[in-house]
Amino acid sequence: MRDLTRVPGEAPPLVFITGASSGIGQALAQRYAQAGWRLALVARRGALMREWATAQSWPAHQWAVYEADVRHEAEVAEAARACLQAQGLPEVVIANAGISVGVDLSLAEDLAVLRDLLDTNVIGLAATFQPFIEGMRTRRRGTLVGIASVASVRGLPGHAGYCAAKGAVVQLCETLRGELRPHGVRVVTLAPGYIDTPLTRENDYPMPFLMTPEAFAERAFRSISAGERWRVIPWQMGVVATVLRWLPRGWFDALVGSQRHRKKRRRDGV
Incomplete structure (x- = not known):
């Protein structure tokens, strides 16, 4: 990340994370806290989030919790306003x-x-970014990070909505x-592969290169710090994504058409 050297007495940099109560969001919070952010x-x-954050024994001045459902733009806007007022403009x-x-x-x-x-994956992302764009642009510094998915690369049977939503995240970013x-202002797009979270634990199909949220957060932290434009995590899934992206449509259709698919119930995560 660009030089964030602070003058004595200046507050550490601030990170604003949605979906922070479990999985990837929680692991990212831990990694940034470890780095002193x-x-x-x-x-x-919100109550569950506060309970978890309190249990981490972080100094009270290091963190704040804002309750909001990203499907509701007014709630996200209020959370952003409260953050700006209480903690300042995020880095x-x-x-x-x-x-x-x-x-x-x-x-x-x-x-x-x-x-x-x-509404959740696309409008929620835009609503999360919107309150901070003008401030970052005026300051001429800041990073917006969109969490996409390897599923954004091609349309997968049974996952029309998720693939479309994550594809839209990639294009929006x-x-x-x-x-x-x-x-x-930098914009970083991260595309996780299979991460061991509540989102994936009920999958009834093989999940190659499955990684822990903590391992993902470490690699994500480095990619965000470096200001990378696009990163598939782990790298092995990046190879898979590249192959899938360039696979001829006839071959791709034959490949995915041979797979069994079931409708999944809603699960929060990424």
Whole structure:
């Protein structure tokens, strides 16, 4: 990350993380706390988030919890306003909150499921970034981080909503990167593979290169610090993603068409 050298007495840098009550978000909070950063932690389950943060024995001045559901723009805006007022403008904003659920587009009721996926994973990400963009642009420094997925690379049967949502995250972040780079603001897109979180533990299919949230957070911290534009974590899944991206459509269709797929119930995570 660019030089964040502080004058004596200046507060440590601040990171704003949504979906911080479990999985990747929680692991990222721990990694940034370990590095001495101040934390603005956003979650729907505010009481649970506070209980967990208190148990970490962090100094009281190092962290704050804001309760918000990213599907509701007003709640996210209020959390951001409270953060700006109490803690200041973040150096890094990580839009991590997301859900995964199977979608069957032959079912009329699944259109509502699709909408929920897009509201959470895409509109929620935009609503998380929006309150901080102008301040970062004026300051000419800051980093916005979008958590996408390897599932953004190609459309997978049974996962129309999730693949579409994470694909939109990638394109949204890429667009913002071009818009904000002249103003000194970085945009980083991270694409996790399989991470051992509540989101993945009920999967009934093989999950190659499965990694712990802590291992992901360590690699993510380094990528964000370096201001990398795009990073698949772990790197092995990056190879898989590259192969899938360039696989001819006929071959890809034959490959995924041979797999069994089931509709998953909603699970929070990324």
